[in-house]
Amino acid sequence: MKVISEKLKQLRIGKGLSGDEVAKRLGKSGNHVISRIESGETKLSLEVFNKLCKIYEVSPGSLFVEERPLNKKKGFFDRVSYRSEETQISDDLKERLLPFLKDLRRVGSLQKKLERIPFDHKEINKDGLDESLSLNRQKEIAKDFAQSLRVRLGLDEEDELDIVDLISNKLNIPILGTDLGESMWGFYSKDVYGFPLIVINVNNKFEGRKRFTLAHELGHYFLHNEFLEIDTDGEKSNGERVVDAFAQELLVPSNYFRKYYDEIGFSLLDKIKPSHVAMLASKFKVSFLMIVYILADTKKITWDDYRKLDQYCKEKLEIEKDDIGYMTSDYVVRVKSLRSKLMDLALEAKAKKVIGLDELSKLTEMDLEELAKVL
Secondary structure, X not given: OOOHHHHHHHHHHHOOOOHHHHHHHOOOOOHHHHHHHHHOOOOOOHHHHHHHHHHOXXXXXXXXXXXXXXXXXXXXXXXXXXXXXXXXXXXXXXXXXXXXXXXXXXXXXXXXXXXXXXXXXXXXXXXXXXXXXXXXXXXXXXXXXXXXXXHHOOOOOOOOOOHHHHHHHHOXXXXXXXXXXXXXXXXXXXXXXXXXXXXXXXXXOOHHHHHHHHHHHHHHXXXXXXXXXXOEOOOOOHHHHHHHHHHHHHHOOHHHHHHHHHHOOHHHOOOOOHHHHHHHHHHHOOOHHHHHHHHHHOOOOOHHHHHHHHHHHHHHHHHHHHHHOOOHHHHOOOOOOHHHHHHHHHHHHHHOOOOOHHHHHHHHOOOHHHHXXXX
């Protein structure tokens, strides 16, 4: 059984609370107060223990029983869906992300006040996805969902999709761009209040894959909204393959891809070369690897050719990309900071008289003098 101090730390992180925030609720000052409790350096009094249990919404007795759940509601890190080579988020990364979760709560609160709540995933996926169906059938349904979303948003299959604008402004799902390390692409989850957030690694070296990562995590929002699973770059589960199908269809509609492929004369070629793949990647603003997969999925090339092109990409593309015209810098994903999103919403709410000056100051953590310069 884990010691009480370790469980208290897990509860705090699961709630998305910093050490400073918990200390203030206890009527104390400084993160060191909580860090000493969680490390076991400070002896925990019964009074403080009961207060912490109240803050974390658990019964004191539940911390002494290994089998019972510690949280009444799942927190942000309890149901994370990964797109990463790692299988879990480290405690250090969780600590770095906690301040952003504070901003997420404020963004969610302002969106409610402005009646700009996140798009209801059930409007596209009303009855859920029947996982007892075959993988191919599930992928077909996921593609249908993606097509339905495009139609719902008034997008024709030829229309280029601004994935950042779609998620952040049209669907009202906040995006956080931050450094997640070398191997993590991004992830989607919801906090304890139900506010969704898509996180993307802004420092990932594969720029061309960022649009797909955003579309993939959006797929989790629509397909696995409550029951999220770990997404790795290793062997993928059927659930991950289904979400990939959603992302693929959202960014590159199959019917239009086939039509465009034939219009530019590629169907007359004996063999598709890397330069042809680069041309298609530039047209649809997705990665070389994604285009290669779509070519096989739409039966424009054989799966044997797919494996050869896939290997070419992994071995040579980064060195030879200038020679074949594969320039992912032409479609760099630029994500506005969560803090900027918060500031925009707060100023809009103030202009519409939804909130007053004092609440604006509290939300933005700016004093009246600083706000006077902005206003």
